[in-house]
Amino acid sequence: MTIKYVNNLGKVTIDDSLITNITVASVMQSYGVVGLASQSAKDGIYELLRVNNMQKGVHIKRLDNGTISINISLFLKYGVRIPVVCQNIIENVKYNVEKSLKVRVAEVNIYVQGINK
Numbered sequence: 001m002t003i004k005y006v007n008n009l010g011k012v013t014i015d016d017s018l019i020t021n022i023t024v025a026s027v028m029q030s031y032g033v034v035g036l037a038s039q040s041a042k043d044g045i046y047e048l049l050r051v052n053n054m055q056k057g058v059h060i061k062r063l064d065n066g067t068i069s070i071n072i073s074l075f076l077k078y079g080v081r082i083p084v085v086c087q088n089i090i091e092n093v094k095y096n097v098e099k100s101l102k103v104r105v106a107e108v109n110i111y112v113q114g115i116n117k
Contacts, residue, residue, distance in 0.1 A: 003103060014101055020058045023070055026096045028054070030089045032080035037073040037113040046113035048075055067106035070097070074110065078117045086110040 003014040027033055036057025037046040049057055059071040070093060076085060090108040097105050 003101070014103070016060045017055065019060050019068065019070070019097060019101065019103070020055045022097055022100055023058045023060075023072065023093050024054045026092045027058075027072060027074060027089055030085065030092060032077050032085040033089070034075040034077055034116045037075055037111075039073075046073065048114075048116070063106055065106070067104040068097075069107045069109070070105060071109045071111065073113050075114045075116050076112055078115050082112060086112070 002016065005012040005014075024036065027036065034048065036049045036054045038049050038053070038056040039046050057073045061069040061071070063069055072089070072093070074089075076082060089110055093108045094105045097103060
């Protein structure tokens with residue numbers, strides 16, 4: 001799915017992969033994040049994603065009112081304060097997506113799948 005803007009100069013199309021890439025960059029810059037997670041198809045267990053597959057840990061959903069919802073599955077470092085780190089991630093992702101793309105973000109949901117040392 002894409003976002004389309006039309007003005008007097010032409011049309012702009014923004015692909016979901018761009019939103020995902022901005023989200024991944026924002027998450028990986030946050031303190032306490034080990035990496036993004038994806039659910040394994042064969043056994044249903046979440047696994048840590050490598051650098052080239054991190055987009056699988058982010059899911060973008062379009063809402064009826066024209067906004068988007070972002071769901072992020074991730075692993076955190078052992079010893080960090082989970083609510084504080086998640087709140088920082090939510091604020092960073094929302095700010096970066098809205099600032100970069102002029103798309104309103106209704107919600108950012110964080111799913112902590114595990115803790116790593």
